[in-house]
Amino acid sequence: MIIKLYGVRGSIPSPTSNSEYKEKIKRILELAVEKQLIQKEKILNFLEEIPLPLSYLIGGNTTCLTIRTEENLYILDGGTGIRVLGEEISQNPNSYPKVLHLFLSHTHWDHIQGIPFFKPLYLPNFTIHFYSGFPDIQERLMYQTDVRFFPAPFEKTASKKYYHHLKVGQPIKIENNIEIHTFPLKHPGGCFSYKFISLKNNKIFIFATDVEFTGEEFLGKQEYLNYFGYADILFIDSQYTLDESFLKIDWGHTSYTMAINCAVRWKVKNVILTHHEPNYSDEKLFQNYLYAIRHRNYLEKDRPKIFLAREGMVFQL
Ligand SMILES: [Zn+2]
Numbered sequence: 658m659i660i661k662l663y664g665v666r667g668s669i670p671s672p673t674s675n676s677e678y679k680e681k682i683k684r685i686l687e688l689a690v691e692k693q694l695i696q697k698e699k700i701l702n703f704l705e706e707i708p709l710p711l712s713y714l715i716g717g718n719t720t721c722l723t724i725r726t727e728e729n730l731y732i733l734d735g736g737t738g739i740r741v742l743g744e745e746i747s748q749n750p751n752s753y754p755k756v757l758h759l760f761l762s763h764t765h766w767d768h769i770q771g772i773p774f775f776k777p778l779y780l781p782n783f784t785i786h787f788y789s790g791f792p793d794i795q796e797r798l799m800y801q802t803d804v805r806f807f808p809a810p811f812e813k814t815a816s817k818k819y820y821h822h823l824k825v826g827q828p829i830k831i832e833n834n835i836e837i838h839t840f841p842l843k844h845p846g847g848c849f850s851y852k853f854i855s856l857k858n859n860k861i862f863i864f865a866t867d868v869e870f871t872g873e874e875f876l877g878k879q880e881y882l883n884y885f886g887y888a889d890i891l892f893i894d895s896q897y898t899l900d901e902s903f904l905k906i907d908w909g910h911t912s913y914t915m916a917i918n919c920a921v922r923w924k925v926k927n928v929i930l931t932h933h934e935p936n937y938s939d940e941k942l943f944q945n946y947l948y949a950i951r952h953r954n955y956l957e958k959d960r961p962k963i964f965l966a967r968e969g970m971v972f973q974l
């Protein structure tokens with residue numbers, strides 16, 4: 658499985674502000690002065706060496722990622738990141754299958770907002786299978802593009818569309834070597850996590866956003882241990898700092914501290930912190946990332962390995 662991230666922001670798209678952009682440039686130039694960089698040829702090497710929060714943008718698109726297997730392209734959530742994926746597909750049509758499988762965790766705006774801007778939706782040679790734990794997913798998607806909100810009605814778009822209701826405790830297979838499980842998450846209006854198990858090499862990827870883990874889960878409820886235990890990669894909601902999570906109880910999201918507690922308890926190997934708070938700058942997210950590592954170390958664990966989700970990141974399992 659090759660996992661690629663297209664959108665990692667929570668709640669609402671949040672483009673980088675001009676002030677944040679300028680601040681990054683200012684700090685990069687300060688570093689260049691410190692290093693007495695005067696030769697043009699050395700610029701590329703210098704850029705490779707600068708600290709992480711200066712060398713990339715986290716990205717402002719909302720949740721979307723892909724899992725590429727030998728046979729299929731699975732898309733998880735249709736936040737604004739899916740628009741970028743659609744562009745990639747339309748520019749390199751021969752590199753992608755014409756049958757796509759889109760899994761939706763839930764239908765809050767930030768997880769479906771990109772779907773009306775997903776080019777393959779409008780192309781007659783594409784077939785899109787929609788999967789969800791919600792039985793009325795077709796009606797929800799049609800409602801999103803009601804003429805009061807969007808000019809192109811969903812059902813009139815040219816691709817072929819099929820809808821599948823996923824049930825908890827009933828894994829499915831779309832191809833022989835991949836088993837997909839569904840698990841309910843605590844979130845206003847409900848939400849579902851999806852677990853992809855490669856039966857070929859026994860690797861496990863879990864997609865778990867949006868969710869509010871508050872404590873009881875990581876204290877060892879067997880159903881959570883069974884579902885999340887020993888995942889190779891857990892892509893998990895970690896929207897807030899711990900302090901902010903106390904101010905936002907029942908908003909449906911998890912602090913990075915609690916996300917690490919869960920991952921440690923569940924013996925996860927790698928954790929990707931995601932669904933970033935739109936009000937947090939790259940700088941603040943990177944600080945939180947360092948605190949998350951410190952928190953894991955405080956728990957006296959060297960696992961899981963922690964990653965801060967950013968657009969364009971690729972993982973291989
Ligand atoms: Zn969300």
Ligand SMILES: [Zn+2]
Nearest residue numbers: 763765844867
């Ligand atoms: Zn949500």
